[in-house]
Amino acid sequence: TIKGFAFDLDGVLADTARFHSQAWRQIAEELHIPWSEELESGIKGIDRMSSLMLILNSAGVADKYTEAEKETLATRKNDHYKELISTLTPDDVLPGMHEFLADLKANNLTMSIASASKNAPFILDKLQISDYFVGVVDPSKVKAGKPAPDIFAEAAKILDLQPEEVVGLEDSEAGITSINEAGEISVGIGDAMQLHAAKINFASTNDVNLAQIKAHLNW
Numbered sequence: 001t002i003k004g005f006a007f008d009l010d011g012v013l014a015d016t017a018r019f020h021s022q023a024w025r026q027i028a029e030e031l032h033i034p035w036s037e038e039l040e041s042g043i044k045g046i047d048r049m050s051s052l053m054l055i056l057n058s059a060g061v062a063d064k065y066t067e068a069e070k071e072t073l074a075t076r077k078n079d080h081y082k083e084l085i086s087t088l089t090p091d092d093v094l095p096g097m098h099e100f101l102a103d104l105k106a107n108n109l110t111m112s113i114a115s116a117s118k119n120a121p122f123i124l125d126k127l128q129i130s131d132y133f134v135g136v137v138d139p140s141k142v143k144a145g146k147p148a149p150d151i152f153a154e155a156a157k158i159l160d161l162q163p164e165e166v167v168g169l170e171d172s173e174a175g176i177t178s179i180n181e182a183g184e185i186s187v188g189i190g191d192a193m194q195l196h197a198a199k200i201n202f203a204s205t206n207d208v209n210l211a212q213i214k215a216h217l218n219w
């Protein structure tokens, strides 16, 4: 039976996917790299340096930059991103998620954060939802980022649960793969075609609800 939930943060709880994209887009423009739908969804879920590599590779220019230059670009993106998230308030919790968190808590289900973002603790604090979670995975302490299973596997450990007792929620393809590879139950939020590997799909955060998840899983 299900005993806990592991949450991705950006695009699942926090309305911040648009800020990641805005900050990367600015870097891409400076480098004269055209932005695309593929980049927009491709940067979701993957770590900072992997996002930069995806952008550089999309234009075939990754080897034109030294490691030091790539570090500088990634830092510049994060500085811009941090400016954008400094304005976050509890109103930036995505629609329906306040209610969903409260519902899980009322049902004694435990929760942890499985985000690739090093900014996760800051964002949770800004949104004033930190208290719902027993812990936050530190992405700098896991071997591999999403789509590898490590982040979601660690989120189950934090909950002190077996993977099959955990439901993972994600808005990215890389994240759904991570949940599935970790042996947890994947819930995709967003385009069902793109997130077809998810066990359960919801079109938007507003649609996510415990009753429907329970019904799907005969739990």
Ligand code: BG6
Pocket: 009, 010, 020, 043, 044, 045, 046, 047, 048, 051, 078, 115, 116, 117, 118, 119, 120, 172
């Ligand atoms: C994920 C985002 O949650 O965090 C990615 O979906 C982002 O787009 C990744 O690259 C890493 O975030 P940060 O804040 O450490 O650069």
Ligand code: MG
Pocket: 008, 009, 010, 011, 012, 044, 045, 170, 171, 172, 175
């Ligand atoms: Mg996400």
